[in-house]
Structure formats: structure tokens, C-alpha cells
Amino acid sequence: MAKVVFTTNLRRHVECPIVEAEGQTVREVLRVVFAKNDRLRNYVLDDQAALRKHMTILVDGSRLRDLVGLSDPVKPTSNIYVLQALSGG
């Protein structure tokens, strides 16, 4: 299962421990995570379920490219980091 780590800056607002989840894409993995943590979804995704404008996701060191569909592939051994982007200041 992929490991998902959220920025520590999020912990001030919403519980988000490191979790493991299955999925072939970032979208699928996050769907599993958010199913158990609905509040967290709205901190990471916008109303259209796209990645928020000033957030970024790293999958094994590569930045997410499909910011709307989150279709970037994930391996069972992948490390996924959900971070705030510097574009947000």
C-alpha cells in the first residue's frame, strides 16, 4: 500500500496522521484516505475535487502533473506527500 504523508501545517487545523492506502492513482489513494477523514478532503481539494490552487503533491519525488484529475500513477511502494505550495506565500 502507498504511504500518504500530510504537511504538518495541516495538523493545526485537522487531524491527518500518516496513513497507508491502496490505489492505482493519486485520486484512488486519496479517495480511500478521505473516506475515513471527510474534513481533510476540503483542505486539500477544491469544490470540483481538483487539487487546491496552492497545494502540491509529490509521488516518489515527482510533482503531481494532473492537478484536476489526479490521475498520476501510484505503486504499492509509493510515498505520497501532500504539501502546501510556495505559490501560496
Added chain:
Amino acid sequence: MGQEILVSTRKGLFTLAKTRKKWAVSKGDFIGDNVTLTLHDRRDDTTYAALNHGHFGVKLHRKTNGGAWEELAAPAYPAKPEGLVDLDGWGKPVNWTTQMIWTLEPGSDGELWCGTMPGGLFRSRDRGGSWDMIHSLWDMPERNKWLGGGADIPGIHSICVDPRSPKTIRVAVSCGGVWTSHDGGETWACKAQGMRFDHTPADVADDPGTQDPHMMVQCQGSPDRLWVQHHCGIYISRDASESWQEVKNVPPSSFGFGVVVHPKEPDTAWFVPGIKDEKRIPVDGKLVVTRTRDGGKTFDVLSKGLPQEHAYDLVLRHALAIDETGDRLAFGSTTGGVWVSEDQGESWQNVTYSLPPVYAVRFA
């Protein structure tokens, strides 16, 4: 009479309280976070706070008196239909996501109304626990003419629920004019006739559907009277927004953002002027409040207690407030100053010069 004032700032929510005839900051909430607006709903003694985290989006919190803050689901836009090309008045794609909670107002019974950027209007019937978009307004083709003004995207910043009939709702949009519903939000009509831009070509200057009313208020005791601080001046309506007339010859300037009207005296309104749109600072470095008591025929320029040298305070649209008595006013500035008046603006007490930039001031 309200004994607390809620000051929303770039770095937290600060409560002002009066002790021994002096106003002071009594506590802070959400310190470090961007609080854009509050509402204290007297019907059930509940306070709402809107936050806008730069990275994590717009959030809404609620606190019942004596309780703790709890996060609610913020108003959210519906899924954008696949393939829909939805452009704003500038021709830019509209992002169907709440990007700012720009106004919160009580409605009838337990209702709450919420105006947002990029232009969605929402209603809650469960104290903000859930929100329904008013699709009749969002789905109008005229909405695609709405423009960002100041902000990059359009938004609803003023909601006036008519005290005679809660089914009559007026909203003001920057930049999209004034829209009125008489059936609880089922149908809408543009009611900005008479407003005018003074810097655009003549053939679009008086288009009601793209006007930029910075703020709209309604006199509770005389609801046919509304006031608007517009991007290009001050407007008054004496016929419940059916028509608007410009108020001219306002000293020292008619540019500004906020306006409040006395709750019982429709001819009495207050403003905090700046020089003009490309110079959003007080005229001559002197911070003043202007007040009319005769429906805009004449104005008093009020400065007692306000800085009169090198003052560069700008007062944003929700940062000027009046309480239910009509005697007490308060305002906060983008440079972190807050002032309170107990005598209808004749004199002002400075509470602080050192808060973060002030976005909104409301009496609790």
C-alpha cells in the same frame, strides 16, 4: 446596546470590550489565521467566523455563547457540468469553488444568507450546518457579464433582507450591479438603474448589470431607503432600489468602500472616504468620516480623535459598522487602526493602532 465589537483581520479575530468607559482588545481567536468576516446572530447568540487559508481554502466556524468554536462545512459550489464553458465578464474561466465568504446575513426564521466569490449566493436553514446554492441567480446568463473589481473575480458582498418581507432579498455584486428577488430567491431582476461608471466608454457606462456597488445598506426603520458606496461615487435609492440617484459634491471625496445608515433615520448615513480608485488613501493624509443627515444634500466631515497627519488608513467595505441604537459606530483600517464613536461620529476613541490589516468590523 452591543458591548462587544468583533474585528476580523489578516492575522486573527479580535474582540473589543468596553471597561471603565474605555474600549480595548479583550481577546483573540484564530491568531495567525486570515479571518475575513464575522456575524453575530442575536437570534440564538451565535457567532460565525469566515476564514480564508491561503493554501487550504475557505472555512466557516461557529460558536454558541459560552461554547467552543466548531468548524462547519463552508458553502460549496456544485459540480461544474462537464464541457460547460463558463466565462466571467473579462472572458476568464470561472472556477466553481468558494474563494471568499464575502457576506453573512440573517434571514427569516432561522435562515442565514451567504454571498461568496466567484458570485454564488447560498442559504442555510440549519444555522450554517449545510448550505444550498441559489441556482436561480447563478444560472442566469447575465451572471457571465459579472466582473472582478479590485479582486480578480466577481463576488456578492452585500445582502439586504427586507424587514417588511423576508422573501424580498437584495444583493449587490462587485461588479455585477444590484439584484432583487421578491419570492425568496426564485427569480431575480437587476435593480441598478441610475448607477454609472465615470471612466468607461459611454455605451457601457450605465449598464446596470456590470456596475460596481462597493457596499449596499438598507435603513431598517425606513426600508425604501438604500445607500450604496459605488466605485464612482455615492448613490441613494428612495424607492426600494427601483432607481438610484448619485449624491454629488461630497467633501472631501465620494470614493470609498464602506457605508452605514442609521437604523431609524434614512437620511443619516456615514462613509470613510479615500482620494480615488488609483489612490486609496485619505485625502491629504487626514483620516475623516463623512456624515449626512439630510439624504446627501450636505455632509459633515468628522475628524475629532482621528489622525490628521500622515494617515494612510484605508477602510474596507465591511470594516465600518453601526450598532442598533444608531449612536455607536466603529471602523478598522488596513493599517491596523480601530476607532469607536459613541456620539454618531462626532468624536472617536482610538482603540489600537497595531492590529493586523482589518477586513471587517461588526457589533456583537
